[in-house]
Amino acid sequence: MDNGIRPRGSTMRHKLGTGKDMDGVSTSPQRSLIAPDNPEPLWVQAAELIERQVREGVLPAGRRLPAERDLCTQLGISRVTLRRALQHLVERGVMRSSHGRGWYVAARSDREWPNSLESFTETARRKGLVPTSRVLRAEVKHASLDEADEFGVAAGADVFLLERVRMLDGVPIAVDSSRVVANLVPGLASVDFSRASLLDELVAAGAEPVVAESTIEARGCAPEHAEPLQLEPGDPVLTMSQTMTDATDRVVLVSTITYRGDRYRLRTSFVRGS
Amino acid sequence: MDNGIRPRGSTMRHKLGTGKDMDGVSTSPQRSLIAPDNPEPLWVQAAELIERQVREGVLPAGRRLPAERDLCTQLGISRVTLRRALQHLVERGVMRSSHGRGWYVAARSDREWPNSLESFTETARRKGLVPTSRVLRAEVKHASLDEADEFGVAAGADVFLLERVRMLDGVPIAVDSSRVVANLVPGLASVDFSRASLLDELVAAGAEPVVAESTIEARGCAPEHAEPLQLEPGDPVLTMSQTMTDATDRVVLVSTITYRGDRYRLRTSFVRGS
DNA sequence: AAGTGGTCTAGACCACCCC
DNA sequence: GGGTGGTCTAGACCACTTA
Structure with a gap:
C-alpha cells in the first residue's frame, strides 16, 4: 500500500464482497465502503456503514463482528481508522468491545437511549x-x-x-x-x-x-x-x-x-x- | 525512536524542561510526563497533565498551546497519542481546536459544566x-x-x-x-x-x-x-x-x-x- | 508560502480470553 | 498458544489560516 492518503478517486484498494462477507459487515456489490467522491472522512463512512447494517437488522443485537484486522482488509481501511469508527459507535451506544473476545452489537435497549438529552x-x-x-x-x-x-x-x-x-x-x-x-x-x-x-x-x-x-x-x-x-x-x-x-x-x-x-x-x- | 512500545522503565526518550517550556505545557524538573511505573495509558497521562495545568492556572483560558508537533517532542509521545489526549479534553470541555490556527484552552465557563448530568x-x-x-x-x-x-x-x-x-x-x-x-x-x-x-x-x-x-x-x-x-x-x-x-x-x-x-x-x- | 490542525497508514508490542 | 482488542509509533498527505 502506498503511504499517506491515496488519491480518493483513483485506486480501488480492497477486494471485497459480493453482498455478504462471511458473517461480518456486508457491502453492496460493485460498490465498496469508499465512495471515491465522498468527502466524509473514512472513519465516518465506516461508522455509518456499520450502523446502517445494525439499524437494518443485517447485524442483529449480540452478533460478533469479524476481528478488527479482518474488517480492515474487508473495508480497505487501516486498523486505526476502523477503531476510530468503532469508538464512535461505542459512544453512540451501537457497539461494545470485549477485550480478548471481540466486538459485539449492543443490545437494542442501549441503542434506544440517546447519549445526550433527547430532543x-x-x-x-x-x-x-x-x-x-x-x-x-x-x-x-x-x-x-x-x-x-x-x-x-x-x-x-x-x-x-x-x-x-x-x-x-x-x-x-x-x-x-x-x-x-x-x-x-x-x-x-x-x-x-x-x-x-x-x-x-x-x-x-x-x-x-x-x-x-x-x-x-x-x-x-x-x-x-x-x-x-x-x-x-x-x-x-x-x-x-x-x-x-x-x-x-x-x-x-x-x-x-x-x-x-x-x-x-x-x-x-x-x-x-x- | 524504536518501534512499538518502549519498555516503560528503561528509556528516557525526551529532553524536556526545567519547569517551564516556552509558553507551552510545563513539566516539573526531574520528572517527565512518563512515570515509568504508571500503568495508565500515555494519552491519559498526557490529558491529565494538561488538564492539571489548566486547572491550576498555569495555562489560562484562551491561551494557545504549542503546535502539536512541538508538544509531541516536549512530552515524548507520538502525535496520534497526543491528539487522543487532546480529543479527550475536548469532550471534557477543557480544550478547543481551530483548524489551521492551533489549540486553545477553553473558556472557564465551559469547564464548569459537566458533560453528563451533574451528580x-x-x-x-x-x-x-x-x-x-x-x-x-x-x-x-x-x-x-x-x-x-x-x-x-x-x-x-x-x-x-x-x-x-x-x-x-x-x-x-x-x-x-x-x-x-x-x-x-x-x-x-x-x-x-x-x-x-x-x-x-x-x-x-x-x-x-x-x-x-x-x-x-x-x-x-x-x-x-x-x-x-x-x-x-x-x-x-x-x-x-x-x-x-x-x-x-x-x-x-x-x-x-x-x-x-x-x-x-x-x-x-x-x-x-x- | 509557511504553519497548524485533520486524516490516514503499516506495523509493532501488550493484555486479556479461551482452548 | 493462538486469537482478539488496546496502545503506541513514525511518517505521509490534505485543508485551513495567516501573512
Whole structure:
C-alpha cells in the first residue's frame, strides 16, 4: 500500500464482497465502503456503514463482528481508522468491545437511549408521534440588559423572539421560548415556524450550535403558560433552559422549554467515569 | 525512536524542561510526563497533565498551546497519542481546536459544566456546600416482580433498599431511594450510609456502574415525601430515575431521586451533532 | 508560502480470553 | 498458544489560516 492518503478517486484498494462477507459487515456489490467522491472522512463512512447494517437488522443485537484486522482488509481501511469508527459507535451506544473476545452489537435497549438529552423531535420520532407547533410570538425586539449579557451583544441590539406551543399528535406538550441574535440569521421574521425548525435555520446560516449548556428544574406552572398548556397555575412543569454556542464560541441560541409535568419526560444515558 | 512500545522503565526518550517550556505545557524538573511505573495509558497521562495545568492556572483560558508537533517532542509521545489526549479534553470541555490556527484552552465557563448530568455530590463540591445524608431505611427485602424484572433476577431474591434524605449544609434537598441486588455487595446492611457512598461500595465490590440510563420528570410531591422534604403534597418536585449497568451488562443499581423543585436544578452540557 | 490542525497508514508490542 | 482488542509509533498527505 502506498503511504499517506491515496488519491480518493483513483485506486480501488480492497477486494471485497459480493453482498455478504462471511458473517461480518456486508457491502453492496460493485460498490465498496469508499465512495471515491465522498468527502466524509473514512472513519465516518465506516461508522455509518456499520450502523446502517445494525439499524437494518443485517447485524442483529449480540452478533460478533469479524476481528478488527479482518474488517480492515474487508473495508480497505487501516486498523486505526476502523477503531476510530468503532469508538464512535461505542459512544453512540451501537457497539461494545470485549477485550480478548471481540466486538459485539449492543443490545437494542442501549441503542434506544440517546447519549445526550433527547430532543423533542427525537422523542416524537422514537414514539412515532407527529410533532407540530403553534406560533404564539415571532418578532424582532431590542435586547434587554440580561439578553445582551447572555448573547455578548450590546443592549438594544435586535433579537428575534420565537414562542411556540409544541405538540405531539395535536396534544400540547410544552411551550418553547427561544431567542436568537437577529443579524446572525437574516430573514428569520419571514419564516413559517409552525413547520420550520429554528435549529435548521441556524445551521443554514452558518451558525450551527455545537455545545448546549442546560439546566433543568421543576416548578409550578406560571400564569402565562397555564392557558397554552391547559394547566392550572402552580401545576408541576419541567423547565429546561439552554444556551447554545457555535464553533467560534458565539452564543447563537438561548431557549427555555416548559413541559407539562404529566406529559413529558426527559431521557438520557451517559457513561460514568473519570 | 524504536518501534512499538518502549519498555516503560528503561528509556528516557525526551529532553524536556526545567519547569517551564516556552509558553507551552510545563513539566516539573526531574520528572517527565512518563512515570515509568504508571500503568495508565500515555494519552491519559498526557490529558491529565494538561488538564492539571489548566486547572491550576498555569495555562489560562484562551491561551494557545504549542503546535502539536512541538508538544509531541516536549512530552515524548507520538502525535496520534497526543491528539487522543487532546480529543479527550475536548469532550471534557477543557480544550478547543481551530483548524489551521492551533489549540486553545477553553473558556472557564465551559469547564464548569459537566458533560453528563451533574451528580448531587458534584453539585455540592462545585458550590462549596457540605453534602450529608439522613438514613430513612436501610434493609434487605425480597424483590417484587417489577424489581426482579429490572435487575434480571428471580422474584423474591434479596434486594437491599436504601432510602436517604440528601442535604446540603443541613438543608434537605432530596430523597434518594436506591436498590441493589444484595448478593452483589456482601455486607451492605452493616454500612453506615449517613457517611458512606453507595457508589463507592459498588465499585469496591467490583460492580462499578459504567452506563446510567436516566429519565427526568416533574411531578407533584407524593405524600410520603412531603415530611422529609418539608413540602406540601402536590408541590413541584423533580424526579430522576436511573438504571445503572456495569461492564458486563448487569443491572447493579436502580435509584429514584426526588428533589425539591425550588432547591435543586440539574446541570449538563453536551455536544450536538451526528 | 509557511504553519497548524485533520486524516490516514503499516506495523509493532501488550493484555486479556479461551482452548 | 493462538486469537482478539488496546496502545503506541513514525511518517505521509490534505485543508485551513495567516501573512
